[in-house]
Amino acid sequence: MRKPTGLERLYVDFDSFFASAEQHLQPHLRGRPVGVIPVDSEHTGLIAVSREAKVLGVKRGTFVREARRQCPDLVLVTARHEAYVALHHAIVRAIETVVPVKAICSIDEMLCALLPAEWPQALDIGQRVKEAIAHGIGPTLTCSVGLGPNDLLAKIAAEMEKPDGLVALHPNDLPGRLLALDLTDVPGIARGNAARLARAGVGDMAALWRLQPKELRRLWGSVEGERLWMGLHGYTVERPETRRRMFGHGRVLPAEWRSLNGAYAAARVLLAKASARMRRAGFSARALALWLTDRNSAGWYGEERFQPTRDDPSLLGSLSRLFLHAEREEMSRSRSVHVALHDLVPMADIEEDLFGQTPEAQLKRRMEHLSTLADQLNVAHRRTLLHWGPWVTIPGGYAGAKIAFNRIPDAEDF
Known part of the structure; x- marks a missing residue:
């Protein structure tokens, strides 16, 4: 464990990224309230809103009908994930004209590491990053830059003066401006965790700051509480390397697709996309899971297990059997469908079957090759x-290629 003495991390966080991206790509939208929707439907929620829409009270997650009521001039744009990914790569290239990008945290968040010789000029480097983006991409896409001794504090700093902010949290000044934050302003403290802390008498940042690391670990119920304490107090936090656990995709279905047949047709496409991603990454799966949900988020769950498998015919056969089980259990309608290939095995770890010359084994290898x-x-x-x-073709497109919080699709996904 180490406690840095300088501003070692620079965090770039874009403002209203999807909506700003549309204004950048479509100049006639600039200065207008814009909402981005996942599919062209009145029954969906906004996944991004522009600054102009936020000023009028429209928030991310607001349903289209309510958003139109709040802002009659709202312009709705269907998300174009491929365009956002291309823009993301251009942004990374612009940032790297100033400082290397250490980690991609999401489609619109990047982390950079500063060298000791750069710490005294950290604010100047942050300003140069903003200028490089403005000159290399355009002024419509603004970002907020945060500087801190570690990843967490740099991210918090980037959120403090949105939009278009530039904030440094120096380790010598802690807790300083942290005490003015709400608990839920801290990444990792969601409403549920904040409620748990409140029941223990921790209702603000000052009370959180006074806790000892073991106390926060106990309140959190895991080592993540102690890691949070370390991060807030300016220590570097080493995390174990994460392992890939699953490949999956889901989709909220349009009204006319909410029969079991519609859900099955969509699930086949989602599974094919997930299995292609899995093969490119060099894995096989030992299980396929299927979720079907109703309007109350209840529904049906099924899972089938098998020997390590990566060919489409076998996996689609497993999916067909799961839907037969759902039908027998009278699951006739589904608002959304999700599939996941899990219990993964790296291809390099799969040993050749001693009886691999059987007709079944030979057929399996041929199907893998064809896939x-x-x-x-x-x-x-x-x-x-x-x-x-x-x-x-699932309405809304981008089956298997939607941007998720922790995943940016590859070009091969589109």
């Missing part, structure tokens, strides 16, 4: 040319 060839063909042509069984 890989289909992946290569589809990637080369940037569309799905070869697939097993029926293929549908």
